[in-house]
Amino acid sequence: MDIDRLIKKDEVHRDVYVSEEVFSLEMDRIFGSAWIYVGHDSQIPNPGDYWTTRIGLQSVVMTRGKRDEINIFYNRCPHKGARIAEEGCGHTNGLFRCPYHAWTFNLDGKLRGVPYLDGYQDTSFDLTDPRFSLRKVARVAAYRGFVFASLAEDGAEFEDFLAGVKSSLDNFCDRAPEGTVSVAGGVFRVVQRSNWKIFFENLNDTGHPIATHESSYRAARQYSEEVLDGELPFELHIIDGNGAPPKFWSDLDLHAFDYGHSYMTAIFNAPDDPLSQQYFASLAAKVGEDRAEDILAVNRHNTIIYPSCSPHTSFQQWRVIRPLSVDRTLVEIFTFRLDGAPDELLQRTFTYSNVVNSPSSIVMTDDVHVYAECQKGLSTQGGDWVSQHRNAGQDQPYSGSEGGLIGVGTSELPIRNQFRAWHEYMSEGSGQSVSPEAS
């Protein structure tokens, strides 16, 4: 396939969203090689705990082994092919046992036992041959508890891959008095009838809220005016934010980095209420007031770790994007406890997620709708090219320590940046993508 024909400097061909062939190639060249988020180590606190999820279309199991190490292997019994662990979290006492013929495996995936072993004499079967053990994924790496894996032996080093957005993961954890975070409260799962890239593009797209979310911010304002004399409690404050005027959005900063990553600065702050003060005190008690202020001064909305996840550092949300097919995407939303912070702060995290990220969110539903409308429109012959022109050519190298590019808040820089990495991966490169604007 000629990948180059699909990408221009500020436009992409609709085939990147609707072609089965492109999707299949993405699963191979992007999800088959990039560092993909698998899970957080707090989901498997003890040896024998496991978390079953997907990397691209591959079912994988993340386990904690006897020496506390994290293993990730394909969820496929080497005997007949049955999956050996069900989806979600579970625990096993020291070994995995296939439900079909009871082959057993150690927590690191090594074959331990096979029934009717006598019958394997004089065959090419060998208990110690790795091909009869659970197959490990090629590379596993973690940063501050966030576990990623790559299905390819070769490719970018994890440290290099993460470099641009490492500061977001640091801030995610530094906000905890103990310096660590833990998954808490369950997981929301939302299905979108659209290509996975459409969701990624939306995460740092500040051009859409005023139009897309009009019904929800008007609904919140109507209630505030009719019942609360204009006051906006936390839940309404979150919803109202999408209706901020155009200048508010263009005054934000967008930062873009190699490998398709980016982040935007915060849309709104946590309220200055007794809970926030109590939380600040708990953080300051551990790290000192100055450091606590510095940590909370880093205030970001969505960070994008392309092509698999998006942390929201200020409200402890973590969205994982799992492509299902060319026009179906699963988004999983995790919430995190800041270890050592007051319980009420976690409750506010849940409230935030209930309003914004639940399948029943009155905000997200209009997003999911317009994504599906894009998918339908792009499937027509109404035009081959998709515009990414907004503020193209105007992004500047960022002089701060993180490097990368900076653009005005309403630039389509993050989208162009994602497609630079996409182009690099799809051309069988490492995903590292030097922007034409920077060069």
Added chain:
Amino acid sequence: MTSVNPQPINSASDISYEMVCHFLYREARLLDQRKFTEWDNLFAEQGMYWIPLIEDQPDPINHLSLAYEDSMMRQVRINRLNHDRAWSQKPRSRTSHMVSAIVIEKICDETNRLVVGSAFQMAEWRSFGLRTFAGLYTHTLVVSDGHLKIGEKRVDLIDSGEAFEPIEVFI
């Protein structure tokens, strides 16, 4: 509700099984008729609408919920459903509820409360087709100013942990 409760209700034990059934059927019918404000008026002042995320979820505060809405959040949802630019409501949701197996599980005269269990199915038509929700309702009903009101409506979906397309109307 005057047609259902011609006599003022003084305590939980004044409430007959038939009145409870009628209350639940009427509640479901108001939703299916999109009379959301009338539906919302069935709730007591502090009444909550709750869809837990997991089976046997003990509490709505220390865990995520598919929905946990007080009067404010229900009214904001209603405002949105009535807004011209609720894009995902074009065409708007149409629903049909079936409520059955209604059982009065508990009556408490001291607090004037009843706990009522039932099974339900809700079919919903959206632009992407027809889908079904199924599960158990647990209504905590309270007697307030001579009327039956909803203290809490708990909706336990049998597939609450499933991946969903957006849920917009009340179940």
